[in-house]
Amino acid sequence: PFVLRLQECKAQELNNMLWAYATVNFRLPWLFLKSANHAISLGLAEFKTHELSIMLWAHGTAGVCNHEFFDQVVDEILGGRGIHSCAPREIANSAWAYSTIIGRCHVPWMTAVAQYSRSHVNEFDMQGIGNILWSFANVSTYSEALLHKACEETARRCYKDEASHNVAQVLSAMQAAGLQEVRLCEAAIDLFLRRGFVGGIGAREFLILGNAALPMANILHERWTNLKALLEEHIFRPLTEAIPPRHGMADWSQVETCISQLDIDHLGVGFTATFLKNIGVLGSVQVHQSSHIGCSWIQEAAQACALERERAIQAGAEENAPAEQQKLVRQLDKVNKREIVAWVRYQISLDGLKHAEHGRAFSWRLEAEMSQTRVAQLLKPMMTKSRMAPNMIGEHDRSGHAERCALLQVASDWLQTGPERGLEVHGEMFLYVTHYPCVSCVFVIAQFARLFPHLSLHLAYADGRAMHTQPLEK
Numbered sequence: 479p480f481v482l483r484l485q486e487c488k489a490q491e492l493n494n495m496l497w498a499y500a501t502v503n504f505r506l507p508w509l510f511l512k513s514a515n516h517a518i519s520l521g522l523a524e525f526k527t528h529e530l531s532i533m534l535w536a537h538g539t540a541g542v543c544n545h546e547f548f549d550q551v552v553d554e555i556l557g558g559r560g561i562h563s564c565a566p567r568e569i570a571n572s573a574w575a576y577s578t579i580i581g582r583c584h585v586p587w588m589t590a591v592a593q594y595s596r597s598h599v600n601e602f603d604m605q606g607i608g609n610i611l612w613s614f615a616n617v618s619t620y621s622e623a624l625l626h627k628a629c630e631e632t633a634r635r636c637y638k639d640e641a642s643h644n645v646a647q648v649l650s651a652m653q654a655a656g657l658q659e660v661r662l663c664e665a666a667i668d669l670f671l672r673r674g675f676v677g678g679i680g681a682r683e684f685l686i687l688g689n690a691a692l693p694m695a696n697i698l699h700e701r702w703t704n705l706k707a708l709l710e711e712h713i714f715r716p717l718t719e720a721i722p723p724r725h726g727m728a729d730w731s732q733v734e735t736c737i738s739q740l741d742i743d744h745l746g747v748g749f750t751a752t753f754l755k756n757i758g759v760l761g762s763v764q765v766h767q768s769s770h771i772g773c774s775w776i777q778e779a780a781q782a783c784a785l786e787r788e789r790a791i792q793a794g795a796e797e798n799a800p801a802e803q804q805k806l807v808r809q810l811d812k813v814n815k816r817e818i819v820a821w822v823r824y825q826i827s828l829d830g831l832k833h834a835e836h837g838r839a840f841s842w843r844l845e846a847e848m849s850q851t852r853v854a855q856l857l858k859p860m861m862t863k864s865r866m867a868p869n870m871i872g873e874h875d876r877s878g879h880a881e882r883c884a885l886l887q888v889a890s891d892w893l894q895t896g897p898e899r900g901l902e903v904h905g906e907m908f909l910y911v912t913h914y915p916c917v918s919c920v921f922v923i924a925q926f927a928r929l930f931p932h933l934s935l936h937l938a939y940a941d942g943r944a945m946h947t948q949p950l951e952k
Contacts, residue, residue: 493529500536514547522554531568538575570606577613592621608647620655621950629659636665646683649690654943663691667701681740689746743862747941759927761934779910783819786839820880826905840884860918876918903930913942
């Protein structure tokens with residue numbers, strides 16, 4: 479009945495309806511699209527600013543994309559009523575929703591948001607500050623002036639026991655921008671250690687803090703020592719102890735249980751390398767940074783991955799492309815599973831015969847998420863929960879990730895010659911990934927190394943966000 483009388487709805491009624499559906503996490507994309515289009519027909523000037531911001535927030539929470547509506551709301555705020563007529567919460571909701579759904583950097587909009595937020599930072603609550611910075615990081619940009627101001631304000635609030643999740647958002651944005659705000663890290667470490675794991679702070683937040691503080695370890699002194707000890711006790715030791723012994727049947731279910739209990743989806747750019755080295759599955763591991771030239775094989779891999787990413791983008795732009803592939807084209811500024819690329823090279827001896835792959839790139843594949851082959855069972859992905867947005871967490875199937883697709887293909891090729899037990903592979907393999915592996919892929923790599931224990935496996939990866947993040951004021 480409501481839809482049949484949708485044309486009779488006024489601004490507040492539309493706003494209340496979308497807010498209600500989003501609040502209870504009831505997703506009806508067609509209803510959101512019809513309501514937004516009706517709002518456009520009414521004229522956005524008929525809506526109060528807080529009504530428009532809530533409608534954008536509702537679309538963001540429900541995950542409904544309507545480019546025309548979002549762009550018209552931004553035009554109304556910037557060109558009609560002016561951004562300084564808005565309240566901080568209205569800007570935080572709108573910026574968060576635009577970056578979440580549209581996934582591209584609208585430069586005039588983000589510039590106005592940066593200027594407004596810098597001037598009013600002390601008027602935002604911590605959720606607002608976190609959402610504002612998250613909206614910049616999510617589209618691979620940052621305002622250094624805003625970020626510095628927000629870090630100062632967050633450091634001050636850490637001593638008032640502010641929400642740890644929102645502090646983690648600020649830390650994550652700081653790290654993505656490549657900045658080092660020592661005062662914020664000191665205050666955040668004090669806050670997190672004061673509360674501890676039993677104080678409502680989860681492993682996700684502790685890992686974000688640890689990765690942000692890692693480049694400043696020598697400056698943070700005792701604080702870093704205490705934080706590192708806590709991370710080891712509550713995260714890395716339980717993960718290590720859950721790994722099955724080298725001999726006997728390899729049951730990785732305890733690892734998946736541990737990941738679920740910790741509620742994590744990655745170890746972060748710094749700790750991924752450290753953990754893989756510590757569990758002894760790699761011959762070498764290197765974090766690739768755009769400012770460093772790196773090994774020749776890493777440079778070659780990075781170039782090949784860039785070409786593969788462009789190919790995937792072009793494929794997704796075609797009219798008959800699957801919806802999942804098209805999503806990459808709509809969200810080019812985000813680091814998501816569809817744009818991460820893996821690259822493999824190897825020279826091996828397999829049961830006395832020489833085999834070589836001189837370089838091949840792999841991207842996300844939908845069919846890998848449904849594969850039930852023998853090799854797929856040997857390289858078992860870990861189901862995790864993932865924070866899709868600051869207030870949205872859901873299960874994340876990571877079985878189609880690029881690095882797993884690469885290792886599935888390599889293992890399939892090698893195992894064609896015989897059973898996995900008793901098969902000896904000697905030589906070297908090089909694996910490059912354009913973003914640090916998620917926690918599932920970390921253990922897929924570990925399973926692959928266990929499957930071929932005589933192989934020397936070399937891993938390099940980049941921080942996909944940091945590699946592509948650009949300052950807004952350039």
